[in-house]
Amino acid sequence: MDYNKQIDEKWQNFWDKEGIFNTDTKDTKNKYYCLVMFPYPSAALHVGHARNYVIGDAVSRYKRTKGLNVLSPMGFDAFGLPAENAAIKGGLHPKTSTLDNIATMKQQLTQWGIGYDWNREVISCLPEYYKWTQWIFTKLYEKGLAYKKRAAVNWCPKCLTVLANEQVINGACERCESKVIERDLSQWFFKITAYAQTLLDDIQELTHWPERVKTMQINWIGRSTGVNIDFKVDDEETILACYTTRVDTIFGVTYMVLAPEHPAIPGLIKNNPDACIIQAFIEKVRIQDKTERAAENIEKEGIFSGRYVINPVNGKKVPLWIANYVLMEYGTGAVMAVPAHDSRDFAFAKKYGLDIEVVIDNPKERLDALSMQTAYIEDGVMVNSAQFDGLGNREAMEKIADWMQEKKIGKRAVHFRLRDWLISRQRYWGAPIPIIYCDKCGEVAVAEKDLPVLLPENVAFKPTGQSPLKDSEAFIKTRCPKCGKEAQRETDTMDTFVDSSWYFLRYISPKETEKPFDGHLVDKWLPVDQYIGGVEHAILHLLYSRFITKVLYDLKYVSFKEPFGALFTQGMIVKNGAKMSKSKGNTVAPDYIIDKYGADVMRLYILFMGPPEKDAEWQDEGLQGSARFIQRALRMVDMLKEYRQSSETGELNSHEKDLVRKIHSTIKEVTLDLEGDFQFNTAISRIMELVNQTYKCLNETSLRQSIFKEAVDTVFLLLSPFTPHISEEVNEALGNKGSILKRAWPRFNEEYIKTDTVEIAVLVNGKVRDKLIINVNWSKEEIQKKALACEKVKNFLKNTPPKKIIYVDKRMVNIVV
RNA sequence: GCGGACGUGGCGGAAUUGGCAGACGCGCAUGGCUUAGGACCAUGUCUCGUAAGAGAUGGGAGUUCAACUCUCCCCGUCCGCACCA
Numbered sequence: 001m002d003y004n005k006q007i008d009e010k011w012q013n014f015w016d017k018e019g020i021f022n023t024d025t026k027d028t029k030n031k032y033y034c035l036v037m038f039p040y041p042s043a044a045l046h047v048g049h050a051r052n053y054v055i056g057d058a059v060s061r062y063k064r065t066k067g068l069n070v071l072s073p074m075g076f077d078a079f080g081l082p083a084e085n086a087a088i089k090g091g092l093h094p095k096t097s098t099l100d101n102i103a104t105m106k107q108q109l110t111q112w113g114i115g116y117d118w119n120r121e122v123i124s125c126l127p128e129y130y131k132w133t134q135w136i137f138t139k140l141y142e143k144g145l146a147y148k149k150r151a152a153v154n155w156c157p158k159c160l161t162v163l164a165n166e167q168v169i170n171g172a173c174e175r176c177e178s179k180v181i182e183r184d185l186s187q188w189f190f191k192i193t194a195y196a197q198t199l200l201d202d203i204q205e206l207t208h209w210p211e212r213v214k215t216m217q218i219n220w221i222g223r224s225t226g227v228n229i230d231f232k233v234d235d236e237e238t239i240l241a242c243y244t245t246r247v248d249t250i251f252g253v254t255y256m257v258l259a260p261e262h263p264a265i266p267g268l269i270k271n272n273p274d275a276c277i278i279q280a281f282i283e284k285v286r287i288q289d290k291t292e293r294a295a296e297n298i299e300k301e302g303i304f305s306g307r308y309v310i311n312p313v314n315g316k317k318v319p320l321w322i323a324n325y326v327l328m329e330y331g332t333g334a335v336m337a338v339p340a341h342d343s344r345d346f347a348f349a350k351k352y353g354l355d356i357e358v359v360i361d362n363p364k365e366r367l368d369a370l371s372m373q374t375a376y377i378e379d380g381v382m383v384n385s386a387q388f389d390g391l392g393n394r395e396a397m398e399k400i401a402d403w404m405q406e407k408k409i410g411k412r413a414v415h416f417r418l419r420d421w422l423i424s425r426q427r428y429w430g431a432p433i434p435i436i437y438c439d440k441c442g443e444v445a446v447a448e449k450d451l452p453v454l455l456p457e458n459v460a461f462k463p464t465g466q467s468p469l470k471d472s473e474a475f476i477k478t479r480c481p482k483c484g485k486e487a488q489r490e491t492d493t494m495d496t497f498v499d500s501s502w503y504f505l506r507y508i509s510p511k512e513t514e515k516p517f518d519g520h521l522v523d524k525w526l527p528v529d530q531y532i533g534g535v536e537h538a539i540l541h542l543l544y545s546r547f548i549t550k551v552l553y554d555l556k557y558v559s560f561k562e563p564f565g566a567l568f569t570q571g572m573i574v575k576n577g578a579k580m581s582k583s584k585g586n587t588v589a590p591d592y593i594i595d596k597y598g599a600d601v602m603r604l605y606i607l608f609m610g611p612p613e614k615d616a617e618w619q620d621e622g623l624q625g626s627a628r629f630i631q632r633a634l635r636m637v638d639m640l641k642e643y644r645q646s647s648e649t650g651e652l653n654s655h656e657k658d659l660v661r662k663i664h665s666t667i668k669e670v671t672l673d674l675e676g677d678f679q680f681n682t683a684i685s686r687i688m689e690l691v692n693q694t695y696k697c698l699n700e701t702s703l704r705q706s707i708f709k710e711a712v713d714t715v716f717l718l719l720s721p722f723t724p725h726i727s728e729e730v731n732e733a734l735g736n737k738g739s740i741l742k743r744a745w746p747r748f749n750e751e752y753i754k755t756d757t758v759e760i761a762v763l764v765n766g767k768v769r770d771k772l773i774i775n776v777n778w779s780k781e782e783i784q785k786k787a788l789a790c791e792k793v794k795n796f797l798k799n800t801p802p803k804k805i806i807y808v809d810k811r812m813v814n815i816v817v
Numbered sequence: 818g819c820g821g822a823c824g825u826g827g828c829g830g831a832a833u834u835g836g837c838a839g840a841c842g843c844g845c846a847u848g849g850c851u852u853a854g855g856a857c858c859a860u861g862u863c864u865c866g867u868a869a870g871a872g873a874u875g876g877g878a879g880u881u882c883a884a885c886u887c888u889c890c891c892c893g894u895c896c897g898c899a900c901c902a
Contacts, residue, residue, distance in 0.1 A: 212820095212896075212897075214821095215897075219899095226902080245902065298900075323900095325902095327902090330902075337902085344900050348900095608829090608830095608841085608842070610829060614823095615895085616830095617828085619829070621828095628842095628857095681842095682831070682841080685842070686840090687841095689840080761836085761837040763883080768837050771837080803882085804882060806882055806883075811836055812836060812837060
């Protein structure tokens with residue numbers, strides 16, 4: 001039997017015709033929701049993408065043969081910058097180019113033998129989908145979780161749109177890597193910060209999520225606990241609130257610093273003769289772009305404000321400074337500076353000759369403020385801190401916080417790093433934000449019956465820095481839903497991540513026209529049993545989806561708090577040590593592989609190349625190995641057909657017994673590999689061993705046909721999640737009717753795996769000296785005696801009795817001399 | 818700086834969780850079969866050594882009868898966050 005393209009096509013047509021992958025979601029018994037992150041339809045897929053779908057398909061097929069009712073849907077994250085940019089480049093309308101790309105990708109996925117329920121396809125740029133994205137917006141709006149505010153936001157000068165915090169990587173745009181600049185703009189936000197604590201707490205429940213993803217989310221949410229302290233400005237009523245996590249150092253405050261953007265500054269400096277010098281400094285800092293300001297070793301710069309503030313714990317008057325190292329976005333934008341115990345404050349104090357006061361002493365060596373070379377940030381003993389002197393600083397931290405709360409000069413507080421999610425975009429290819437502005441009624445959300453707000457198709461969609469919808473009078477002009485007067489539509493579109501933050505709910509009832517999803521069925525099918533995708537979504541998509549799910553939970557649309565039960569993040573496929581990308585020119589196109597070797601060879605190699613969660617280096621030679629293995633396995637089928645050998649009766653010979661044992665132990669181990677953490681690479685290697693051993697048997701002995709057949713059958717059943725086309729073909733050749741997916745996953749019999757004899761190692765002082773074949777029924781004493789009788793052991797013993805003998809059951813004997 | 822993952826042959830990677838290091842595959846070598854072979858089959862392939870043996874899982878110490886696995890200290894790679902108060 002030869003593997004060729006016809007076999008691929010034959011079975012792909014068969015699966016399609018039989019509707020093998022179509023799932024009835026009304027049948028919720030034994031449900032298994034296997035979900036692979038849906039792709040952007042922007043470019044041709046390479047083998048790196050393929051890994052994602054091949055893993056998902058292997059899982060879905062395996063679960064099917066285990067008898068589960070598997071739902072495996074696919075769709076396209078079709079709105080957004082990548083699709084729009086691709087369209088502009090190709091001179092096409094985004095809708096045309098996106099739908100074209102989708103068609104190509106579907107064809108690719110089909111060619112690879114990836115089985116999806118295409119009846120459930122979800123395309124986020126079509127009105128029947130984005131109607132409900134807009135609906136979700138209005139639900140958040142009703143709850144006050146969607147709001148518009150003027151704020152300093154991240155602006156990408158190349159994409160000509162604002163970006164969410166999560167889309168800014170090292171101060172640069174996630175997509176085009178241009179440096180992001182700060183602009184004050186009025187924008188729409190989702191109040192994800194209202195869910196910061198829940199998003200953090202519930203991470204604990206995600207027991208089947210990779211540790212690194214959870215850690216990344218924890219860091220991103222960035223919870224810290226401390227104390228809010230009000231510092232009064234001297235000779236004035238102005239109060240400056242600051243936040244500290246180190247309230248134990250409060251007695252060591254020698255100055256206070258404000259971020260240049262701090263709103264209190266204009267009032268504080270207005271009577272200062274140096275006001276214009278201070279103003280010039282502030283301007284200078286503000287025009288620095290974010291990258292520069294956040295750069296690692298940027299020189300700390302500051303200026304004295306001319307004012308003083310009072311430390312509420314001791315009434316001490318300390319100078320108020322303005323400096324570039326304080327950020328307005330975090331805490332209150334005001335920092336109490338303790339140079340003795342904070343390295344940033346220390347560097348700043350040294351530069352500007354500010355006081356340094358030690359309040360936590362090093363128990364090993366007394367600190368001296370004048371001679372210190374670095375800040376002392378470790379734990380120690382309280383000094384110069386009034387009644388708290390002598391305490392350990394950890395203990396003092398709690399005591400001071402309590403004392404300050406009691407005296408009402410401080411308040412315990414929790415801060416998060418997480419910012420609200422900026423969702424407006426000044427680009428064309430997205431779902432319009434369903435808001436209407438009326439001169440009389442103000443901001444009004446579009447009513448559900450008026451959704452969707454259709455994205456007009458005949459507009460010049462090139463990015464200009466303003467939403468292209470602003471030019472479409474037909475779009476903008478509308479009537480106020482409340483008073484009926486003429487009104488204008490919001491022209492910004494939504495971030496694509498809004499579209500993808502709920503698509504997994506839509507798959508359950510994708511044809512629904514009266515509601516976004518069938519709540520009853522969604523409650524049965526969700527959370528997703530297995531979610532599979534790239535780690536690049538660790539924060540963005542996964543955090544947003546968790547947030548939207550929690551909102552829908554609070555609004556009682558769903559009854560679960562977390563959308564994804566188990567998450568698997570596969571590693572990248574790299575070539576020449578680098579991530580595959582068109583610009584580097586190191587992509588490997590699956591089409592050519594499919595042509596030359598067939599889908600199963602590509603699938604097998606992708607799964608065999610290494611643990612799926614780790615990055616793996618692509619080597620073309622590896623494909624040869626997979627192709628060779630498949631041909632070698634298929635040759636057994638031909639041999640079996642012509643096989644006329646020995647009798648079927650009588651005692652099994654030892655090779656036959658060994659082969660039966662191997663068949664059953666292979667089933668056992670492959671099953672364990674798949675039930676565990678998707679160890680496809682080791683599963684495949686075990687199947688290879690079974691093939692090797694079968695050949696060995698055929699060469700060395702007369703093998704009865706029934707056992708040979710069982711070996712062949714088992715090999716292709718076990719391979720079926722990985723190489724479905726040839727498995728189907730062999731299944732048919734062996735006389736079975738229908739799809740191999742309808743056959744049960746093979747079972748193993750523990751009885752057949754048992755052996756009478758086993759080879760163990762004989763060690764002397766922990767080193768292997770000899771091997772010994774033992775009968776498993778022998779007693780420990782018997783085995784030890786045999787081990788001592790080994791020639792090599794005798795040489796080491798030299799007639800002296802051994803000090804100690806350790807026997808590990810069916811593994812080894814260690815003799816200590 | 819903080820947090821996470823990791824370091825095993827020429828290469829991709831195994832190792833039942835403390836019990837025979839290098840499974841399986843690639844590559845390479847030798848032989849066979851072939852008009853030919855980048856096909857196939859067989860055998861071999863950690864290092865040193867003719868051998869007995871000795872040494873090997875980034876480096877160093879420790880625990881143990883026994884360490885790739887556990888503990889401590891270094892070195893290095895990758896990822897995330899980062900003037901976060």
